[in-house]
Amino acid sequence: MAKKKRVLVLTGGGDCPGLNAVIRAIVKRAAQTDDWEVIGSMQSFDGVLNEPTEIVVLDEKKVDGIHFRGGTILGTTTKGGPFAWPVKNKDGSWGSADRSEELLRKLQFLGVEAVINIGGDGSQKISQRLFELGLNVIGVPKTIDNDLSSTDYTFGFQTAVQIATESVDKLATTAASHSRVMIMEVMGREAGWIALHAAIAGGADVCVIPEIPYEIAKVIAHLRKRYQEGRGYAIVVVAEGAMPKGGFVYAHEATEIGNANKRLGGVAFQFEQSLKEAGMSFDSRVTVLGHLQRGGVPIAYDRVLASQFGVKAFELVLDKKFGEMVAYRHPNVISVPFLEAIEKYNYISKDSDLIRTARGLDISLGD
Numbered sequence: 001m002a003k004k005k006r007v008l009v010l011t012g013g014g015d016c017p018g019l020n021a022v023i024r025a026i027v028k029r030a031a032q033t034d035d036w037e038v039i040g041s042m043q044s045f046d047g048v049l050n051e052p053t054e055i056v057v058l059d060e061k062k063v064d065g066i067h068f069r070g071g072t073i074l075g076t077t078t079k080g081g082p083f084a085w086p087v088k089n090k091d092g093s094w095g096s097a098d099r100s101e102e103l104l105r106k107l108q109f110l111g112v113e114a115v116i117n118i119g120g121d122g123s124q125k126i127s128q129r130l131f132e133l134g135l136n137v138i139g140v141p142k143t144i145d146n147d148l149s150s151t152d153y154t155f156g157f158q159t160a161v162q163i164a165t166e167s168v169d170k171l172a173t174t175a176a177s178h179s180r181v182m183i184m185e186v187m188g189r190e191a192g193w194i195a196l197h198a199a200i201a202g203g204a205d206v207c208v209i210p211e212i213p214y215e216i217a218k219v220i221a222h223l224r225k226r227y228q229e230g231r232g233y234a235i236v237v238v239a240e241g242a243m244p245k246g247g248f249v250y251a252h253e254a255t256e257i258g259n260a261n262k263r264l265g266g267v268a269f270q271f272e273q274s275l276k277e278a279g280m281s282f283d284s285r286v287t288v289l290g291h292l293q294r295g296g297v298p299i300a301y302d303r304v305l306a307s308q309f310g311v312k313a314f315e316l317v318l319d320k321k322f323g324e325m326v327a328y329r330h331p332n333v334i335s336v337p338f339l340e341a342i343e344k345y346n347y348i349s350k351d352s353d354l355i356r357t358a359r360g361l362d363i364s365l366g367d
Contacts, residue, residue, distance in 0.1 A: 009041070009074070010045060013143070014076070014144075017294065019118060020069045020070075020071070020072060021066075021155070022307070023074065023118075024307070026038060029310065029315065031060050037059075038057075040056045040058045041054070042054035043074075043077045049082065056074070067306075068303065078122075082098070082102075082103045100130065115137045115138070116140060117137055117139050120142055120154075121147065121148060124338055131338060138326070138335075145191055146191065147190065147346045148341060149345065151327035156294065157193065157194070163293050165202045167292075179282075181223060181282045183268050183284060184289065185268035186198060187289070188241060189240065189241055190249075190345060191210060191211070192348050195239035196237075199235075204363060205236065205363065206223065206234065208239065208365065212350065212355075215366055216244060218367065219366045220280050238267060238271050245367075249267075250264070250270050309328075321335060324337055325341040
């Protein structure tokens, strides 16, 4: 029997509902061929670069029933990577090393003929650099933030929105009971997709997003109007990247070795304090959803989209269309070059229908 060709699958960046469905789809599509086998690298590229290597065989038995499980059976990491591998210097300080050439040699030794990298913006930037070095690599977009501009949606986003919306529903009952302003912070980094979708779906009164800097006086005026109308409570959804007009994003510099991303989170507490300092008299409480949004089982929409992406990714391998990322352009699943995929960030357009819908529902955006 001829030796089978190998495709390596890995998941990088933050975890996301639907990752396992992608892995399963790749394996099941590859099983329909006679000359390919799928292997997985644990913790993104770390599995290849670690000594000993951490590589697992992915067959149909291994992926049976994983499509409805959250997280990723391959593990993931937001640290390091082949171009910035953390190394400890002799003086005890930490630095980084470029191990990309070593990675390519190891992949060749393992008999890997193609790599499918499942990850967000940062992961696909790594994919492009490796492609430029000659690696046969395909990308699959993954992020709950929906911040990749080359695809209509990324899997995991709708599940995150569902979790956020259900949280708004729950906060509404306790807000009404206590006549409070409930402020809920959601993820999304520099984009307000999760916040705005959850605000519209959950019937929030105020939603502040990174794309539209808010004025605290206008937020208070809207809240007062709500109370004067007799509702007696209010729901505010705050995107973690939101900022006041003329202000700045509330973030912390990451201190973990190999993780250069700034850490967002906690803006809702600052927002509440600004409301109080500006004269808001209503009782208020803050809820930060945090990683609850990226945990748990994916909803049906994300399972379907993730499965479509997985099948398409392996078919791109068969067609040797390397250097491309799978993308969803309604109603089709297509592929786009990495350079197009990472070219620009997917912000919400200020004149988009989604913004118009929010304003039409009398949701204040703080402007």
